[in-house]
Amino acid sequence: MIRFVLAVTLTLFATLPARAEIDILEVESPGGFKAWLVEEHSIPFVALELRFRGGTSLDAPGKRGAINLMTALLEEGAGEMDSQAFTIATESLAAEFRFRAHDDAVAISVKVLTENRAEAMELLRQALIEPRFDEDAIERVRSQVLAGIMSDATDPEAMASRRFHELAFGDHPYGSVSDGTVDSVTALSRDDLTAAHGAVLGQDRVFASAVGDITAEELTDLLDTLLGELPATGAPLAERIDYSLDGGLTLVDFDTPQSVILFGQRGLERHDPDFFPAYVMAQILGGGGFSSRLMEEVREKRGLTYGIGAYLYPMDLSEMFMGMTSTVNARAGETVAVIRDEWLRLAEDGVSAEELERAQTYLTGAYPLRFDGNGRIANILVGMQMDALTPDYIRTRNDRINAVTVEDIQRVASELVDLDGLHFVVVGKPEGLEATN
Amino acid sequence: MHRAIAPTLLLACGLALPTVTTAEEVTSFTLDNGMDVVVIEDHRAPVAVNMVWYRVGAADEPAGKSGIAHFLEHLMFKGTESLEPGEFSSTVELNGGSDNAFTSQDYTGYFQRVAADRLGLMMEMEADRMTGLQLTDAEVLPERDVILEERNQRVENSAGALFGEQMRAAQYFNHPYGIPIIGWKHEMEGLGREDALDFYSEYYAPNNAILIVAGDVEPEEIRTLAEAHYGAIPANPDLPDRVRPQEPPQRAERRLSFADPRVGNPYVKRTYLAPERNSGAQQEAAALVYLAELLGGSSASSLMGQMLEFDEKSALYTTAFYDGLSLDATTFTLLVMPVEGRTLAEGEADMDRAIARFLEEGVDEATFERLKMQLRANEIYRKDSLQGLARSYGEALTSGLTVEDVQAWPEVLQKVTPEDVEAAAARLFDRANAVTGYLEKEELAMLTETAQ
Numbered sequence: 035m036i037r038f039v040l041a042v043t044l045t046l047f048a049t050l051p052a053r054a055e056i057d058i059l060e061v062e063s064p065g066g067f068k069a070w071l072v073e074e075h076s077i078p079f080v081a082l083e084l085r086f087r088g089g090t091s092l093d094a095p096g097k098r099g100a101i102n103l104m105t106a107l108l109e110e111g112a113g114e115m116d117s118q119a120f121t122i123a124t125e126s127l128a129a130e131f132r133f134r135a136h137d138d139a140v141a142i143s144v145k146v147l148t149e150n151r152a153e154a155m156e157l158l159r160q161a162l163i164e165p166r167f168d169e170d171a172i173e174r175v176r177s178q179v180l181a182g183i184m185s186d187a188t189d190p191e192a193m194a195s196r197r198f199h200e201l202a203f204g205d206h207p208y209g210s211v212s213d214g215t216v217d218s219v220t221a222l223s224r225d226d227l228t229a230a231h232g233a234v235l236g237q238d239r240v241f242a243s244a245v246g247d248i249t250a251e252e253l254t255d256l257l258d259t260l261l262g263e264l265p266a267t268g269a270p271l272a273e274r275i276d277y278s279l280d281g282g283l284t285l286v287d288f289d290t291p292q293s294v295i296l297f298g299q300r301g302l303e304r305h306d307p308d309f310f311p312a313y314v315m316a317q318i319l320g321g322g323g324f325s326s327r328l329m330e331e332v333r334e335k336r337g338l339t340y341g342i343g344a345y346l347y348p349m350d351l352s353e354m355f356m357g358m359t360s361t362v363n364a365r366a367g368e369t370v371a372v373i374r375d376e377w378l379r380l381a382e383d384g385v386s387a388e389e390l391e392r393a394q395t396y397l398t399g400a401y402p403l404r405f406d407g408n409g410r411i412a413n414i415l416v417g418m419q420m421d422a423l424t425p426d427y428i429r430t431r432n433d434r435i436n437a438v439t440v441e442d443i444q445r446v447a448s449e450l451v452d453l454d455g456l457h458f459v460v461v462g463k464p465e466g467l468e469a470t471n
Numbered sequence: 472m473h474r475a476i477a478p479t480l481l482l483a484c485g486l487a488l489p490t491v492t493t494a495e496e497v498t499s500f501t502l503d504n505g506m507d508v509v510v511i512e513d514h515r516a517p518v519a520v521n522m523v524w525y526r527v528g529a530a531d532e533p534a535g536k537s538g539i540a541h542f543l544e545h546l547m548f549k550g551t552e553s554l555e556p557g558e559f560s561s562t563v564e565l566n567g568g569s570d571n572a573f574t575s576q577d578y579t580g581y582f583q584r585v586a587a588d589r590l591g592l593m594m595e596m597e598a599d600r601m602t603g604l605q606l607t608d609a610e611v612l613p614e615r616d617v618i619l620e621e622r623n624q625r626v627e628n629s630a631g632a633l634f635g636e637q638m639r640a641a642q643y644f645n646h647p648y649g650i651p652i653i654g655w656k657h658e659m660e661g662l663g664r665e666d667a668l669d670f671y672s673e674y675y676a677p678n679n680a681i682l683i684v685a686g687d688v689e690p691e692e693i694r695t696l697a698e699a700h701y702g703a704i705p706a707n708p709d710l711p712d713r714v715r716p717q718e719p720p721q722r723a724e725r726r727l728s729f730a731d732p733r734v735g736n737p738y739v740k741r742t743y744l745a746p747e748r749n750s751g752a753q754q755e756a757a758a759l760v761y762l763a764e765l766l767g768g769s770s771a772s773s774l775m776g777q778m779l780e781f782d783e784k785s786a787l788y789t790t791a792f793y794d795g796l797s798l799d800a801t802t803f804t805l806l807v808m809p810v811e812g813r814t815l816a817e818g819e820a821d822m823d824r825a826i827a828r829f830l831e832e833g834v835d836e837a838t839f840e841r842l843k844m845q846l847r848a849n850e851i852y853r854k855d856s857l858q859g860l861a862r863s864y865g866e867a868l869t870s871g872l873t874v875e876d877v878q879a880w881p882e883v884l885q886k887v888t889p890e891d892v893e894a895a896a897a898r899l900f901d902r903a904n905a906v907t908g909y910l911e912k913e914e915l916a917m918l919t920e921t922a923q
Contacts, residue, residue: 076515077854118781121771125841128848147848174780177810181787185735190628290733292623323569325561334557337616340624360624392565399567403518403584407855 056405058415058425063254065262069242070415070425071253074408078148080246081408083416084260087239089139090212091272091351094233097226098207099214103172103179104230105135110171112160117171120157129154131161137212138350139420140234145409148247155256162235163263167227176219183213190294190461194358197286198296198459206275208352236268237261243415245408274351277301281454282470283370286461293366293462294358297373299455301346301353304421310434311442312450313346317393318385318443319376320344320357322400325392327380331372332359338369355450367466370458381451384444398432497864498690499874502697504706505678509864509874510693511685513857519587519686520858522580523597524865526681527674529652530576530715530798536666538654541574542618543667547581548572549610551603556610559596566592576648577798578869584858587687594682594700601675601704604668611664619660622653630731634740634910639802641725641906642742645716646799676707681868685861715799718744724902728815728909736787737911738808739818744904745803748795748867750876756795757883758895759803764842765892766829767791767805772838775807775825785813785821796870803899815909826900834889846884 059071090101109124109131110117124131130145142162146154186192196211203209213219240261244253277300302312320328320343328342344357361369385393405411418427460467496512529540550556563570568585583593626632636651643649653659682701684693721744748756767790770776779786788808794801805826809818853859867877 074515077851079851079855081855118771118777121769122837122841125769125772125845128845130852145852147851170781174784177787181736181808188733188735291627292620294628323560323564325557325564330557333617335613337613338620340617340621360628361620362623392561396564396567399564399586400569401567402516402586403568406516406518406857409855 056411056428058428059250060425061250061254063257065258067237067240067242067254067257067261069244069253069257070419071243071248071250072245072408072411072415073247073249074245075247077408078247079145079408080148080151080244080248081412082144082146082244083242083412084142084144085241085416085420086140086234086236086268087138087241087350087420088234088268088271089136091137091207092230092233092269093207093212093214094226094229094269096218097222097230098210098218099179099212100222100226100230101140101234102135102212102214103176103219103222104165104167104227104234105133105140106175106179107167107171107227108133108161108165110175111166111168112157113164113166115160116166116168120161123157124154127154127157129157131158133161135212137208143409143413151248155260159260159263162260165231167224167231169224172224172227176222179213179219180216183211183216183219186211186213188288190288190290190292190360191358193286193288194294194296194459194461197284197461198298198457201284201457201459202277202279202298202354203275203352204278206351207272208275208349232265233269235264236266237264238267239271240264241416241419243412243419245412245415272351277352277354279457281452281456283458283460283467285464285467285469286459287463288461290462291363292360293363293460293464294360295366295369295373296356296358296459297344297370297456298347298354298356299452299457300450301348301355302450303353304348308442308446308450309346309348311438311446314390314393314397314435314438315380315385315443315447315451316344316346316355317397318389319380321393321396323396327376328357328359328373331376332369336368336372338365338372342373363463364465366460366462366464370460370467373458374453374456377451377453377456380447381453382448384440384447387440390438390440390443394436394438397435401432497874497878500694502677502702504702504704506697506701506704507681507868508693508697509681509683509868510688510690511683511857511860511864512688512690513685513854513860514687517587517687518584518857519590519684519688520582520584520861521590521593521597522582522683522685522861522865523601524578524580524681524683524869525675526577526679526713526869527579527670528575528577528869529650529654530647531674531713532647532650532670535658536662536670537650538618538652538659539662539666539670540579541653542615542659542662543670544572544574544579544581545614545618546606546611546667547600547604549604549606549614551599551605553599553603554596559600562596563593568593574652575866576652578865580862580865580869582858582861590684590688590693591696591700594696598700598704601677601680601701604671604675606664606668608664611667615659615662618653619656622656622659625653626651627656630729630733631910633731634729634908637727637729638740638742638906638908641727641908642744642802644718644721646718647715648799673711676710677701677704678706679710681865683861683865685857713798718800721904725906726908727906728911730911730913732913734910734912736808737815737909738788738806739815739822739907739909740804740806741819741822741905741907742802742804743899743901745793745801745899746795747797747799747801748870748872748876748880750872753795753876753880753883754887754891755895755898757880757887758891759793759795759899760846760884761834761839761842761887761892762896762899763791763793763803765834765838766825768842772841774829774835775805775822778825778828779807779821783821785810786818789822796866796872798870815911819907819909830893830896830900833893836889839889839892843885846881850881
């Protein structure tokens with residue numbers, strides 16, 4: 035503890051964080067599409083982020099993996115162009131399109147040069163509105179998705195994550211892998227993909243942000259062109275699900291030298307009044323950097339692992355409080371015991387004033403550093419919109435962090451942090467552990 | 472993850488560097504004690520990256536001490552006379568910054584991302600640990616467990632990583648690039664305090680270091696800060712020359728196969744010994760950048776992708792990559808993952824047919840022109856990442872290149888002709904220089920937890 039005191043005195047007069055100084059303009063197109071814009075004309079390209087809420091949670095019953103496969107196929111041919119023609123056209127313009135399917139959103143990340151923005155956006159428009167879903171492209175991408183599923187079947191981290199989600203969320207989409215299973219993906223038809231396209235890419239659920247060399251008028255014109263022909267509505271969003279896993283330990287026997295350990299319990303909604311105290315508390319327990327309690331106890335003091343972290347994980351339809359680490363099989367029992375001790379210590383004793391101040395200084399200082407680069411800023415801005423935040427959140431967020439008190443954390447810790455509700459999933463040949471089920 | 476090993480295989484086209492005409496604002500100078508300084512200005516946000524790179528990496532380790540360069544990198548956070556163990560990182564965090572470090576075969580780097588007005592403090596601490604490291608076994612021994620767990624996580628738990636390690640060992644007969652950066656496990660287990668301090672005192676000195684500062688800074692301000700903090704550290708007059716054992720002529724093709732029950736999708740990989748970028752002579756490497764893209768860049772437009780994934784449907788996945796940033800001879804890699812039901816021998820034959828076809832038919836001009844355009848565009852996109860820019864200079868300057876080489880590289884790339892690529896391919900594809908490896912799935916009688 036002595037060194038914490040030293041560190042604090044060393045930097046007492048150096049704790050004013052940089053300000054995130056970006057000017058966000060909220061725009062709305064004639065067609066009614068809203069977006070957030072940051073004009074940054076020093077580099078001649080723009081980063082555009084689109085999100086369609088719902089993501090792979092909108093897979094129809096029995097069609098697990100359809101939205102993932104559909105999303106991967108958006109860049110595999112559109113309009114008059116087959117897959118190769120589409121790629122060649124994209125590469126000729128040096129445009130970058132990334133299409134990804136997440137649990138809560140289908141995400142499209144775009145970088146295009148100013149010099150050929152109109153042509154590049156026309157390609158993107160066709161990919162969104164008129165994807166071809168050609169049979170040979172379906173088969174080729176399907177086989178790649180199946181290879182990924184096979185690879186994850188023997189990957190300890192993927193195995194741990196899959197089992198944890200099954201236990202926590204059962205039949206809800208969150209309870210299974212969004213890539214689907216070998217059987218479900220094998221059975222998907224072209225009609226399933228067309229249906230998935232209509233379910234996800236609705237005008238009623240799209241969020242957009244742009245950062246870079248583009249004006250408000252150019253952006254609003256672009257939004258109408260890009261999105262105006264999408265279906266007005268998509269499929270109804272999936273139902274909420276409560277996290278329902280009891281405390282305990284689940285073993286997945288797998289012959290590998292290092293055990294992968296995933297642990298978690300129920301979490302907190304993003305808009306819960308206690309979210310900020312809980313967020314700062316999670317930072318002290320297992321946040322990024324090297325000085326969290328878990329890093330100190332598990333890595334620095336005992337050399338049990340290369341990395342350990344814990345974090346709040348709010349999703350659109352549920353929430354968790356999760357952590358992960360890995361250790362050689364022989365020391366798995368010791369590692370789980372240390373984590374359990376830290377869970378109990380936090381629940382019973384909360385955190386110290388010093389720890390709180392350190393965490394606040396770190397979090398408030400690190401926040402503006404996130405805003406470095408057009409792509410990263412666009413990503414943050416679209417995420418804020420999906421979280422129903424307003425642009426002024428960027429200016430007030432650090433005040434909310436600084437308003438958290440030791441007493442707030444004590445109260446939240448005693449209500450939320452629950453050793454009896456903490457469940458471990460361990461993949462490997464761990465020693466010193468017994469399954470509870 | 473923290474304190475990481477730098478990726479040794481980066482896609483070459485991501486490494487395109489600035490043209491003189493469109494270059495970012497870069498200033499470089501050298502302190503009296505021999506420490507090089509590079510300042511990259513970007514005034515978009517009040518943020519800066521402070522990096523110190525040492526011209527020493529895993530390939531400079533003494534025999535039998537594999538992993539010591541990377542182990543020392545971890546131990547650099549364990550304190551000096553004025554900083555307690557862990558205090559370096561906690562001070563960075565208390566200033567709202569983040570810090571980390573990385574080790575490759577050719578370099579070891581340390582960096583902090585902070586608000587630009589904290590640079591002085593970062594330099595003060597970085598200078599302090601350049602020569603003032605203090606270590607006790609109480610710190611060293613648990614950290615050795617940490618790096619062993621890092622090896623477990625990165626390598627022992629991954630069949631593909633174990634396979635890659637065997638491939639590299641077979642590629643280099645004599646050069647230490649054949650030894651993994653993280654170290655062989657049995658040697659890591661024997662590393663100790665003295666090994667780390669010996670390596671440290673030999674290589675950590677201002678005349679073996681490069682300071683790179685990128686962000687909302689002015690070169691003169693950095694010169695003043697650098698002179699104040701690093702300028703007082705004396706040069707090490709006994710710094711050894713950077714000479715590693717070189718490869719003899721390689722005269723026999725090497726082949727290996729590795730089977731593991733954890734393999735999800737078998738594949739065949741081949742590496743060829745390849746020339747690296749050299750100061751004032753980057754043309755051959757530039758041609759190989761194009762060659763990797765033409766053979767195995769994007770699936771829909773590269774030769775292997777079109778032929779094997781699209782037309783013949785014999786491969787699930789194909790790729791080729793080449794990284795020219797290396798002090799000594801590097802590798803050019805090809806990979807084919809056959810579709811189910813097709814053997815690795817057939818996959819290898821497919822790869823060889825693609826190479827033969829390329830040598831016979833030559834460069835596809837339209838694809839070549841698109842690549843040129845993309846490399847030019849990379850010059851624009853890459854300016855968006857401060858950290859990426861800073862890293863590209865650090866990697867180059869620790870790999871025997873100069874700031875001028877870095878700035879000439881985009882033009883070197885633009886001047887490559889299809890004939891250059893064909894000639895480079897003809898020189899490259901010599902099986903006597905190659906290692907071919909099969910990663911196979913070892914079938915077990917029963918596997919708990921298989922695919923759902």
